[in-house]
Amino acid sequence: MAKGSSATASAAVPVAGNDTAKAVTYLCAGLFIFSFQDIIVKLLSSTFPVHELVMIRGLIAAPLIFLYVHYDSGFQTLSVKRPWAHLLRSFCMFLSYITFYLALAAIPLTTAVALFFTAPLIITALSIPMLGERVGWRRWLGVLFGFCGVLVILRPGSEGLQWAALLPVLAAAGYGFSQLLGRRLGANDSASVMSFYTNITFVYCGAAMALVLGDGAYADGTEGAMSFLLRAWVVPNGLEMAMIATTGVIATFGFILLTQAYRVGEANKVAPFEYSVMVWASLLSFIFFGTLPDIYTLIGAGMIAASGIYILYRERTNKESELRGRGPYQTRYAMK
Structure with missing residues (x-):
């Protein structure tokens, strides 16, 4: 997920310097390759079950x-001192990835x-x-404005509304919850350690899903996201295996790039550029699928991005002195 989200997250990383240009370059590069991961998942979603992709991706990345x-x-x-907290955070991240991937099978990227990108809004609400x-x-007004953007995209009551369009919002909720847990854990554990345990959880949860759903017994008559969830395990050919393996490599190097971004730059200056993933998603969707976002998606995405940046600005205004004295910053990295 561009997660991703694509995306926003929280794990403590020590700031090694203040090179905003280099940090933004790392961030945009990381989000760009994460967007390729989303493209690969969307391409494979009509053939493979989601649990197979998640499990193999985890095995490659481990x-x-x-x-x-x-x-x-x-x-x-x-x-680690709090293994159960790591397990809970990792499981929330797993649910976030699964729901986002299921959405890719049914709606435009x-x-x-x-x-x-409602994740920052949900994080703001859950932080209380x-x-x-x-x-x-003021931040509550920003949250409200952002969710109005969600309504613009979803257009409740319209014929074009799909239940699968709610999946990215559920993914954002799981992601937001996991990142708030990450803020607590980040005081003692590095972002790389949290990423390691998250990836291991992906492997085990993917394997558990495969044991229950891998024979495809519940897949008859399903389509879209449900078919992606319930489809039987498929043996990939060489090209397909290479594509799945690529998602594992992307997951690792994308994470490294995003972590480096927040190490060399100040979080509050770098984080607004996370919304550049919308540009990458639009560009790659056009290249691979010939699709462009409609006017409702453009307006709604603009509202969500504006609200997220405004909330970030208010946080910086209110806590700038506290952040300077705290040492580690909270990094936001994608849900891919």
């Missing part, structure tokens, strides 16, 4: 992320990405009960 943990913080950091943060009326 050794790469394991090596990156060694480079980033050392293998000893894999011994640009629509899915735009709706997924989960972190005890205070959210002023």
